Amino acid sequence: xxxxxxxxxxxxxxxxxxxxxxxxxxxxxxxxxxxxxxxxxxxxxxxxxxxxxxxxxxxxxxxxxxxxxxxxxxxxxxxxxxxxxxxxxxxxxxxxxxxxxxxxxxxxxxxxxxxxxxxxxxxxxxxxxxxxxxxxxxxxxxxxxxxxxxxxxxxxxxxxxxxxxxxxxxxxxxxxxxxxxxxxxxxxxxxxxxxxxxxxxxxxxxxxxxxxxxxxxxxxxxxxxxxxxxxxxxxxxxxxxxxxxxxxxxxxxxxx
Ligand SMILES: NC(=O)c1ccc[n+]([C@@H]2O[C@H](COP(=O)([O-])OP(=O)(O)OC[C@H]3O[C@@H](n4cnc5c(N)ncnc54)[C@H](OP(=O)(O)O)[C@@H]3O)[C@@H](O)[C@H]2O)c1
Numbered sequence: 105x106x107x108x109x110x111x112x113x114x115x116x117x118x119x120x121x122x123x124x125x126x127x128x129x130x131x132x133x134x135x136x137x138x139x140x141x142x143x144x145x146x147x148x149x150x151x152x153x154x155x156x157x158x159x160x161x162x163x164x165x166x167x168x169x170x171x172x173x174x175x176x177x178x179x180x181x182x183x184x185x186x187x188x189x190x191x192x193x194x195x196x197x198x199x200x201x202x203x204x205x206x207x208x209x210x211x212x213x214x215x216x217x218x219x220x221x222x223x224x225x226x227x228x229x230x231x232x233x234x235x236x237x238x239x240x241x242x243x244x245x246x247x248x249x250x251x252x253x254x255x256x257x258x259x260x261x262x263x264x265x266x267x268x269x270x271x272x273x274x275x276x277x278x279x280x281x282x283x284x285x286x287x288x289x290x291x292x293x294x295x296x297x298x299x300x301x302x303x304x305x306x307x308x309x310x311x312x313x314x315x316x317x318x319x320x321x322x323x324x325x326x327x328x329x330x331x332x333x334x335x336x337x338x339x340x341x342x343x344x345x346x347x348x349x350x351x352x353x354x355x356x357x358x359x360x
Pocket of ligand 1: 127131132133154155170172198199200201222250253294296297301302
């Protein structure tokens with residue numbers, strides 16, 4: 105655990121006694137966020153993705169695998185959370201990816217459905233099913249991972265992914281009003297271009313270098329840059345009066 109926590113650079117008791125559920129935590133942003141919550145005292149119930157690797161196992165108290173394009177596997181994940189916890193203080197809906205770059209005129213029905221199932225429907229289904237456990241926490245927080253592309257439309261081949269992230273952004277705002285009476289705050293972290301497997305898969309070196317040059321802070325983001333934003337929005341002590349907002353973490357790539 106020490107390596108990951110040192111990388112993240114957080115420690116403390118901000119989440120002592122709290123149960124944190126995080127999805128898509130096997131790599132990248134999710135792994136960094138899971139490590140940060142653990143370092144700050146949280147009990148971490150992690151969905152790894154389709155695997156729970158050794159780094160995640162170091163920081164997770166419970167680790168589950170599930171393919172979120174399958175409703176049955178989403179249900180199994182939710183059942184595991186219910187078996188492992190009688191309340192949830194923080195839900196981080198982070199699992200997602202582009203799946204591929206698909207030109208709009210070539211996109212197949214199957215590709216379209218997979219992108220929507222993973223990036224959009226899984227967030228709705230998991231949130232719906234965990235609201236009873238979040239309501240039991242007294243004060244709780246949901247933080248969803250959206251994307252800069254929800255606001256800009258993204259780059260070629262990512263139209264459905266970007267639109268699904270825009271759905272999650274609007275869904276987060278709507279839920280903030282609806283769940284306020286349950287003392288559940290709902291916010292989003294909107295990453296810019298963060299160096300994870302995501303861009304190693306879908307963006308060329310040249311594209312990334314061009315993007316870097318366009319960013320006012322003159323560098324691409326690291327997963328740790330996002331972790332602080334998740335901790336802040338999840339903490340009732342720090343962000344107890346913030347709901348319905350998206351925190352853009354992008355080095356100034358989008359200033360609007
Ligand atoms: N990196 C960026 O620049 C950037 C920018 C904006 C938004 N985001 C968002 O940030 C979140 C984290 O992405 P990341 O950059 O950290 O990329 P990442 O390292 O590829 O992490 C994505 C996570 O989602 C999981 N996942 C992918 N397909 C899945 C499936 N079918 N079922 C269940 N889980 C699945 C992955 O697990 P497995 O692959 O092991 O299944 C992994 O844990 C995503 O929602 C992404 O859309 C990233």
